[in-house]
Amino acid sequence: MSSLLPKQSILVVDDVPENIDLLSETLVDDYRVRVTTSGEKALQIVYSDEPPDLILLDIMMPGLSGLEICRRLKANPDRRRIPIIFVTAMSTAADEERGLAIGAVDYITKPISPPIVKARVRTHLALYDQARELERMVHQRTAELLTTRQQIIRRLGRAAEFKDNETGNHVLRMSHYVRLIAEAYGLGQEATDIIANTAPMHDIGKIGIPDAILLKPGPLDTEEWRVMRQHPLMGAKIIGKHENELLETARVIALNHHEKWNGSGYPRGLKGTDIPLEGRIVAIADVFDALVSVRPYKPAFPLDEALRILKHEDGRHFDPQLLQAFHKALPDILRIRDIYADENGALTDLEFRLQEIYDHREIPEGHLGGLTHPKLDN
Template identity: 80%
Template sequence: MTSLLPKQNILIVDDTPDNLELLAQILKDEYRVRVAASGEKALQIVCSPEPPDLILLDIMMPGMSGLEVCRRLKANPDRRRIPVIFVTAMDGESDEELGLELGAVDYITKPISPPIVRARVRTHLALYDQSRELERMVRQRTRELQVTRRQIIRRLGRAAEFKDNETGNHVLRMSHYARLIAEAYGLGPEAADIILNTAPMHDIGKIGIPDTILLKPGKLDEADWRVMRQHPVMGAEIIGKHENELLETARVIALSHHEKWDGSGYPYGLAGEAIPLEGRIVAIADVFDALVSERPYKKAYSVQDSLAFMDGQAGRHFDPELLQAFRQALPEVLRIRDIYADERGALTDLEEAGKEES
């Protein structure tokens, strides 16, 4: 029965046509064979959109030697895992040791034995297939863990909302604002995405604040504020310290988003760049949404009045450079504000919000 799987791809590299022909004859029935008569041509094939699954590589070639081909291949992060078998007349122990040190998986000496060539190729292709399958499984499992962690972060962020009087889509809006600020400030898409997905946890510590304080209709007195100022620490303790970047960023944001640039914030009175960047970004996003949104204890301020207030807090509450980035992102911030307006009804999480945005 003929296999439905495509033939694996072997690249043979040798400057001698007879050697290329001999190896191709040995392997052509089981594999798809390509040949290269120089190191330069071999690297072109390796870096093409369809790289080989295994390379049989001569060492002694004019111009670029096989050793140099192997060295360059192993320096390429996208191609370094391709197994290389040296096929050469150099049979000294030191030659073999050097080839293996450069990253080759095996060493076949000339004159070659067809059964040995087929056996070695078959073995190392099987090992390479196993390695790629394990890497695929690890990547898939890592993605699953990241999705799970993000879902936990979002749900805990929602739990804090139920405890607080900041209902509606506040967490969704300020999370997107934080991403936009990060991008305008020059952070890359991965860093901005981490902030988007961890900002919802900024007020998780309010779970630990008594309802008599959290839901108090009037102004808080000094005793109430002493308790309220502990919610960043409580939030950091709820999340805990983690090596995982996503969860650790969530902890940092929960702990630092009420610090102020001039050192007058809480819980630790950090100032300037001693405040983590993520906390400084979320502080701007959080305050802006609070200002322009209606709350049981206040009416919504206009965008113009809110921006004037925030500008007055540059260098006091807010990092001046981040405030400039916020200003750059303002058109998109206002678009997000309209899309996720509380009047449109509460959205449950960032995934649902993403559908609305698109």
């Protein structure tokens, strides 16, 4: 059975039509050959949505020279891996050394030998295919490791949350609140993802707080507050310092989510922008969820009362600009609150597709991206 794989694409760049014709005739039976006599047009082709798999490039051309084209492509992270073979009449050892030094993978002198061209092209395409497959495997493995780290962070966050919240939904709500606030604030996608994925670890230090204090159904006395205020430090110690950005962000959040904008927070009394941005974002999400949720020491506050308290703490507890972002994201935050409400049961093991929320599309009541939950449908 013949292969149905598409032919690989070769771009031939030469200002002499006869040279283009000879190279095309040499390669056309085995490859999809594209040609141009212009360096500027060659760059357009390479930067298009269908870049070539290999480039045969003349050096001496009017306008952009082959050397300049090669320099530009090797400086572009999205295209630098495409193999470039110089095909040129410049045949001295110094010429060849210069061409290879700027990033070409091979150097063929004119007049060309068709069998040599075919062999060199075949070899470098095979190497390029191997490099791309290796890169794909590394990317896949890196993604798997990232997913594993994210799952561990979420599970540890749930472990801490189950100490004083039987459903563990607080960490889920927190993660989505944080994402929505960060997006409304204008944070980049990568930074937003990191904060949202590490926010569930914010209270991991509660593992070290005695249940008699954590679950006390009333105000804490002075000594109990002293113990409770140790949980950010405990959390930072549990996570530890890491070079990995995901785990280091989790540590920063655990340590700083109880700091206050005016410097009256704990454990270090940081003030203003001395508080890491991640901690300032999580502080708003954490306090809002605490206000509108039932806790051992309090009932859930009505939404208008919770918003009044947040407004009162504008510039005191909270970064004013981040609080503006919170209000901008509030409609979607309220949807998350309803979806992951504790009375709906523990939803942590259900994979809800929430992209509709982030795309600001309406979701029918009780329906989450095609998946339903019986307690939400009743």
